[in-house]
Amino acid sequence: MSEIKLSNITKLYGSQLAVPGLDLEIPKGSFVTLLGPSGCGKTTTLRMIAGLEQPSSGEVSLAGKPVYSSTTGMFVAPERRGLGFIFQSYALWPNMKVDRNITLALTEAKLPALTVKARLQEALEKVQLTGLEGRYPSELSGGQQQRVAVARLIAARNSILLMDEPLSNLDAKLRTEMRTELKRLHRELGATTVYVTHDQVEALTMSDIIVVMKDGIIQQQGNPYEIYHNPANLFVAEFIGDPKINLFSGVVKRVGGEARLSLCGTELPLPAGMNLSEGPVTVGVRPENIAIHDRPTGAGIAAEVDVVQPTGSQTIISLLLKGQRITVLIPRFENSLPKKNVWIELSFDHINFFDPAGRRIETAQVRQPASHAA
Numbered sequence: 001m002s003e004i005k006l007s008n009i010t011k012l013y014g015s016q017l018a019v020p021g022l023d024l025e026i027p028k029g030s031f032v033t034l035l036g037p038s039g040c041g042k043t044t045t046l047r048m049i050a051g052l053e054q055p056s057s058g059e060v061s062l063a064g065k066p067v068y069s070s071t072t073g074m075f076v077a078p079e080r081r082g083l084g085f086i087f088q089s090y091a092l093w094p095n096m097k098v099d100r101n102i103t104l105a106l107t108e109a110k111l112p113a114l115t116v117k118a119r120l121q122e123a124l125e126k127v128q129l130t131g132l133e134g135r136y137p138s139e140l141s142g143g144q145q146q147r148v149a150v151a152r153l154i155a156a157r158n159s160i161l162l163m164d165e166p167l168s169n170l171d172a173k174l175r176t177e178m179r180t181e182l183k184r185l186h187r188e189l190g191a192t193t194v195y196v197t198h199d200q201v202e203a204l205t206m207s208d209i210i211v212v213m214k215d216g217i218i219q220q221q222g223n224p225y226e227i228y229h230n231p232a233n234l235f236v237a238e239f240i241g242d243p244k245i246n247l248f249s250g251v252v253k254r255v256g257g258e259a260r261l262s263l264c265g266t267e268l269p270l271p272a273g274m275n276l277s278e279g280p281v282t283v284g285v286r287p288e289n290i291a292i293h294d295r296p297t298g299a300g301i302a303a304e305v306d307v308v309q310p311t312g313s314q315t316i317i318s319l320l321l322k323g324q325r326i327t328v329l330i331p332r333f334e335n336s337l338p339k340k341n342v343w344i345e346l347s348f349d350h351i352n353f354f355d356p357a358g359r360r361i362e363t364a365q366v367r368q369p370a371s372h373a374a
Contacts, residue, residue, distance in 0.1 A: 003028040009058035041216035051078035084158035099133035123151035234358040287329035289350035300343030
């Protein structure tokens with residue numbers, strides 16, 4: 001069942017079309033991330049769901065009930081939509097203490113005092129702020145202020161939660177901690193969550209569904225595995241992944257009935273059953289799917305080591321391959337490689353092919369996540 005449904009939603013700012021005819025259905029209880037670069041329309045879409053922006057046309061439904069329709073002129077005000085919203089700036093009242101910031105909406109709704117007190121204590125415990133309810137926001141760290149905003153959502157018990165880049169003002173350590181907290185919050189509340197970010201790590205680690213956007217248009221919608229391993233086009237392939245995907249220009253040809261890939265001056269036989277037509281292709285390979293050898297191999301391509309960057313549990317290796325810089329990721333700590341000249345090998349089980357228009361070419365070898373026995 002769809003908890004949120006957008007039907008042919010558009011948004012104009014003057015003559016500028018920010019969102020051109022967007023259709024999106026968000027399942028009940030899911031954690032959905034709208035992901036894309038600045039200006040792609042993700043925050044505008046979130047604000048139209050919330051009612052903070054009125055669409056130019058289309059229809060918005062929440063829990064099966066329309067809250068906006070350009071056909072009938074219906075527009076339900078934000079405060080009547082039953083949503084919880086975390087803003088990038090936290091949006092805390094500076095003149096109110098933590099407890100009042102959390103319970104203001106509850107008291108305005110005239111809930112019984114005992115109910116308000118119980119929800120306050122529950123929320124404080126869940127975000128580990130018990131004992132700080134008497135402080136003002138200015139007396140809290142950035143991470144604690146964010147927790148107050150989260151506690152406000154918990155106390156309200158909304159069935160739909162909207163979050164607009166809530167972690168962007170935090171340092172790296174706090175972002176990691178708060179990702180865990182927000183994912184736990186979503187699980188415990190069972191709420192439908194729509195999360196906006198430009199940070200692919202947040203999207204990959206937190207989401208059930210990722211919606212990748214560009215220029216107000218959905219480029220791909222799927223689970224994190226699909227988005228990362230089977231990107232729909234070159235934009236998604238390049239936007240997702242750190243280090244970025246390696247892209248090569250190649251040509252598929254047939255020699256004596258055998259399909260071969262011409263790549264970087266080397267011809268590689270394509271596996272039987274890989275359905276590729278002859279002609280130019282762009283080859284995409286993730287850094288972790290390139291093997292490095294210190295001696296020539298049958299399918300190896302000669303390269304030269306340029307820069308080695310250990311990050312702890314992994315090492316990023318920059319190579320030069322016939323004038324092209326490529327990146328390899330190995331799962332161990334290395335300060336340097338013993339040899340300057342190396343050979344790389346590509347696994348066809350982990351390669352994406354894109355046509356001249358930038359669309360991923362479907363082959364017979366679509367990858368699926370491995371299943372593990374319990």
